[in-house]
Amino acid sequence: MGACPHAWRHNLQHRGRMWAASPAFRRQLFLLRSLAPSCTCVSGGRASSSSLRVHAMHAAAAGAVYEADAESVVRRITPPLDRARHKGQAGKIAVIGGCREYTGAPYFAAISALKVGADLSHVFCTKDAATVIKSYSPELIVHPILEESYSVRDDERESVSSIILTEVTKWMERFDCIVVGPGLGRDSFLLDGLFLVTNNISLVEDNSLAILTPNVYEYKRLVQKVLNCDVDEENASEQLTTLCQKIGGVTIMKKGKADVISDGKQVTQVSTFGSPRRCGGQGDILSGSVALFSSWARHFLLSNDQPTEKSVNPMILGCIAGSLLLRKAAGLAFEKKKRSTVTTDIIEFLGKSLEDICPAEQ
Amino acid sequence: MGACPHAWRHNLQHRGRMWAASPAFRRQLFLLRSLAPSCTCVSGGRASSSSLRVHAMHAAAAGAVYEADAESVVRRITPPLDRARHKGQAGKIAVIGGCREYTGAPYFAAISALKVGADLSHVFCTKDAATVIKSYSPELIVHPILEESYSVRDDERESVSSIILTEVTKWMERFDCIVVGPGLGRDSFLLDGLFLVTNNISLVEDNSLAILTPNVYEYKRLVQKVLNCDVDEENASEQLTTLCQKIGGVTIMKKGKADVISDGKQVTQVSTFGSPRRCGGQGDILSGSVALFSSWARHFLLSNDQPTEKSVNPMILGCIAGSLLLRKAAGLAFEKKKRSTVTTDIIEFLGKSLEDICPAEQ
Numbered sequence: 001m002g003a004c005p006h007a008w009r010h011n012l013q014h015r016g017r018m019w020a021a022s023p024a025f026r027r028q029l030f031l032l033r034s035l036a037p038s039c040t041c042v043s044g045g046r047a048s049s050s051s052l053r054v055h056a057m058h059a060a061a062a063g064a065v066y067e068a069d070a071e072s073v074v075r076r077i078t079p080p081l082d083r084a085r086h087k088g089q090a091g092k093i094a095v096i097g098g099c100r101e102y103t104g105a106p107y108f109a110a111i112s113a114l115k116v117g118a119d120l121s122h123v124f125c126t127k128d129a130a131t132v133i134k135s136y137s138p139e140l141i142v143h144p145i146l147e148e149s150y151s152v153r154d155d156e157r158e159s160v161s162s163i164i165l166t167e168v169t170k171w172m173e174r175f176d177c178i179v180v181g182p183g184l185g186r187d188s189f190l191l192d193g194l195f196l197v198t199n200n201i202s203l204v205e206d207n208s209l210a211i212l213t214p215n216v217y218e219y220k221r222l223v224q225k226v227l228n229c230d231v232d233e234e235n236a237s238e239q240l241t242t243l244c245q246k247i248g249g250v251t252i253m254k255k256g257k258a259d260v261i262s263d264g265k266q267v268t269q270v271s272t273f274g275s276p277r278r279c280g281g282q283g284d285i286l287s288g289s290v291a292l293f294s295s296w297a298r299h300f301l302l303s304n305d306q307p308t309e310k311s312v313n314p315m316i317l318g319c320i321a322g323s324l325l326l327r328k329a330a331g332l333a334f335e336k337k338k339r340s341t342v343t344t345d346i347i348e349f350l351g352k353s354l355e356d357i358c359p360a361e362q
Numbered sequence: 363m364g365a366c367p368h369a370w371r372h373n374l375q376h377r378g379r380m381w382a383a384s385p386a387f388r389r390q391l392f393l394l395r396s397l398a399p400s401c402t403c404v405s406g407g408r409a410s411s412s413s414l415r416v417h418a419m420h421a422a423a424a425g426a427v428y429e430a431d432a433e434s435v436v437r438r439i440t441p442p443l444d445r446a447r448h449k450g451q452a453g454k455i456a457v458i459g460g461c462r463e464y465t466g467a468p469y470f471a472a473i474s475a476l477k478v479g480a481d482l483s484h485v486f487c488t489k490d491a492a493t494v495i496k497s498y499s500p501e502l503i504v505h506p507i508l509e510e511s512y513s514v515r516d517d518e519r520e521s522v523s524s525i526i527l528t529e530v531t532k533w534m535e536r537f538d539c540i541v542v543g544p545g546l547g548r549d550s551f552l553l554d555g556l557f558l559v560t561n562n563i564s565l566v567e568d569n570s571l572a573i574l575t576p577n578v579y580e581y582k583r584l585v586q587k588v589l590n591c592d593v594d595e596e597n598a599s600e601q602l603t604t605l606c607q608k609i610g611g612v613t614i615m616k617k618g619k620a621d622v623i624s625d626g627k628q629v630t631q632v633s634t635f636g637s638p639r640r641c642g643g644q645g646d647i648l649s650g651s652v653a654l655f656s657s658w659a660r661h662f663l664l665s666n667d668q669p670t671e672k673s674v675n676p677m678i679l680g681c682i683a684g685s686l687l688l689r690k691a692a693g694l695a696f697e698k699k700k701r702s703t704v705t706t707d708i709i710e711f712l713g714k715s716l717e718d719i720c721p722a723e724q
Binding site for chain 2: 083087139140360
């Protein structure tokens, strides 16, 4: 399991919740850690034709956070649609999430990745959730392999965990990015991800491919646990930088009026106005989009041999692009639906939003 | 079971996966083989009014593959909409596929057949898949009669197989074409079709009504197993011809940038540009369309008494027509949805694509 000889590059995306049972968790931690890059498959095309400039991303020191040139980021990392490419080359995304209570969140994340342009989008969830998530859309491949505590006897936990992890591990090698957590609830067998991250920082520690996208409450708890203090609004960007450093190189996108993004070295933000609607599920669109954009950014940077590009963190580019696209789509949806805008309406505008910024080539 | 006295003509269409348990398999093989033509019901109308010309289909020898006049093929084999006809006469298609993980694939194949113009479209799948596939569309008739290994005890396998096969056989006689395999996964009781075809070539051997539609990876494995060598891109059409001959007269459509089609005697291709999107599920649209077009082509040729038509293989015509229609529909969907195009969007354009080529008569 640790070897992953044929592993694709994986990014790990937390949305605050994460699946794993306590005994299983240590193995999942190992699984997560074993998902290191080990593959050289990269997309070609536009990659080497222009250098990537992310304006003003190396700021932070004085507390000012500079706005990312997000449209430019989207244009650069989005791969050209090459006629010679095969299914899967534009991205294979997995979402681990979905339980008895939550089925919308993993669906939103998975379908968003597909609508931004991924070729394949899988969901790994509980049996109860699977039927529902499948019925939302025939486009998703849904694996009903997780278990909740109510369906597992105490003395079966170890063996059930083991079976689930074997099955999940078999699949995980095939994906470009894994979104961990949307809609896993707080069942004791599907342990809450915030609990895991805050109480087991080692889960993502030193994993430069991990991205956390906490909302304001999740961020507060993370700061309290990791930095042992309260959120400092006066020195927000320094605190975010410190938090990333303390965890050891993960990328954090702190969601809010502006999405502030850091990997401990640089801080940038996206504050393009989207929509005043705060309907639930927008964070899941963000997860799915960031997952795909991050994997595109990695392919782009790995295929680009300009020295100036070597210092750019693809996870940050993925966050910038995902943030902008959600904001654009939410804006278009709100224009049309006003107060009645729901998450599905926003997803319907992901395609147009990307097309407006970065037209697909024929 | 072997007699099938009232059997309709059946084509067998593989998409790489196929249902059957190991003991059941031998019977299914028999079932597949027993699906030989024994009926003379054919569609009339336009059939005898013009001769069918498939330009440049008898090439192959020198390695050059000629483009099929695909629009002309579609126009000739598509039956007129005659007011006097009854339900079923425009085609009754069955899809055997759909398990716990995969529900989209059989749905896409079955609904595509209907959207191209079939009168009835059935799906035979597992119980888990049935509820979901039914929920995708009330248009389909879904039979929850297959079983997966997790729900069958080892000592029940033989008897369960027997019951399933009796039930399936009862139905199979009623269809014009059976699409075997999309979305059957790799459960040990729903054996993988590629495994079956590659390891049990006799399943389709000498069955001139069988069509295989492998993608690039499936084709590679098929070549390795049957010809005991690697894919030879330099002599691709000769190799394809040899492969068809070796299997004994089946038709193979090798999917790719151009879909290359052969029955061991002739090679042709369809390379009309469709869409650069490679979202999963397009192969399933193709299966459903090819199934219907192949049965239309057989009806057309059997009702046509011109001697020049006797040497034409209807399976090849079905492949040409299905390939073109998918490409046209994918192109129209991409024009509208760009990068966010998903398989459902393409299916929505099957009707317009056919209408553009071959307007329905009032």
